[in-house]
Amino acid sequence: MKFQADVLRLCLVTDSTLCGERGVLAVVEAAVQGDVSCVQLREKALDTRAFVERARALKALLEPRGVPLVINDRVDVALACGADGVHVGQSDMPPQDVRRLMPHALVGLSIETLAQLPAAELAPVDYYGVSPVFATGTKPDAAPALGLDGLRAIRARTARALVAIGGIHAGNAAAVMAAGADGVAVVSAVCAAPDPAAAARLLRDSMGRAG
Numbered sequence: 337m338k339f340q341a342d343v344l345r346l347c348l349v350t351d352s353t354l355c356g357e358r359g360v361l362a363v364v365e366a367a368v369q370g371d372v373s374c375v376q377l378r379e380k381a382l383d384t385r386a387f388v389e390r391a392r393a394l395k396a397l398l399e400p401r402g403v404p405l406v407i408n409d410r411v412d413v414a415l416a417c418g419a420d421g422v423h424v425g426q427s428d429m430p431p432q433d434v435r436r437l438m439p440h441a442l443v444g445l446s447i448e449t450l451a452q453l454p455a456a457e458l459a460p461v462d463y464y465g466v467s468p469v470f471a472t473g474t475k476p477d478a479a480p481a482l483g484l485d486g487l488r489a490i491r492a493r494t495a496r497a498l499v500a501i502g503g504i505h506a507g508n509a510a511a512v513m514a515a516g517a518d519g520v521a522v523v524s525a526v527c528a529a530p531d532p533a534a535a536a537r538l539l540r541d542s543m544g545r546a547g
C-alpha cells in the first residue's frame with residue numbers, strides 16, 4: 337500500500353444533510369484545516385452525475401492538501417474522479433471485485449460482527465471499518481453496537497488496520513484507540529459541529545498523537 341500508516345487515524349465521513357447550507361466542500365475544507373487524515377465521500381441520495389461532480393470537486397480540493405479521498409459504495413464514481421480509495425460494506429460490491437478494478441486503491445470493508453471476520457480475512461482489503469462501536473443516529477440501518485469489548489475482540493483476531501465508526505466523538509475517541517483501533521471515522525462530530533475545524537482539531541488532540 338502506498339499510503340502512509342497514519343492516513344486512517346482521523347477519517348471524516350461526509351453527510352450532506354448534516355453539513356447543511358455550508359455545503360460538503362466547505363465543511364471538508366474546514367475539517368482538513370483541523371487535520372483530518374482522510375475523507376470519505378458518502379452520498380446516499382445524489383444521482384450518479386451529481387455524485388461524480390461532487391467527487392471531482394472534492395478530489396480537486398484534497399489532492400493539493402495531500403489528503404486521500406475515499407468513495408463510499410461506488411467504484412464507478414471512484415474511478416471517474418480518480419479517488420484514492422473505496423469503502424464497501426457487507427452488501428456492496430465484493431472487495432475482490434473492487435480490488436480487481438482498482439488494484440492500487442485504499443480499500444476498506446465494514447465488519448459488523450465477529451462472525452464476518454473469517455471471510456473478511458480472505459478479502460484483499462487494507463482496513464476494516466468496525467461498525468458501529470457505539471449507537472448512532474446518523475445511520476438508521478446500522479447493526480447493533482459492538483461496544484469497546486466487541487472492538488477488542490476483533491482486534492485480538494486480526495492484524496489488519498481497524499477504523500472504528502459509530503457514535504465516536506472527542507469524549508470517547510481515546511478509549512476507542514485504547515481498545516485497539518488504528519483510527520476513528522466520524523460523521524456528526526464534525527459535520528454537525530458549528531466549527532468543523534475546531535471539532536476535528538479537538539478530536540485529534542483527544543486521541544493523542546500516533547505512537
Ligand SMILES: Cc1ncc(COP(=O)(O)OP(=O)(O)O)c(N)n1
Binds near residue numbers: 376378428467499
Ligand atoms: C470507515 C467506515 N466504516 C464503515 C462504514 C459503513 O459502510 P457500509 O456498511 O457499507 O454502510 P454505508 O456507509 O454504505 O451506509 C463506512 N461507511 N465507513
Ligand SMILES: Cc1nc(C(=O)O)sc1CCOP(=O)(O)O
Binds near residue numbers: 349
Ligand atoms: C457511515 C456509518 N456507518 C456505520 C456503520 O455502523 O456501518 S455508522 C455510520 C455513521 C456514523 O456516524 P456518527 O459518527 O455520526 O455516529
Ligand SMILES: [Mg+2]
Binds near residue numbers: 423424
Ligand atoms: Mg456501503
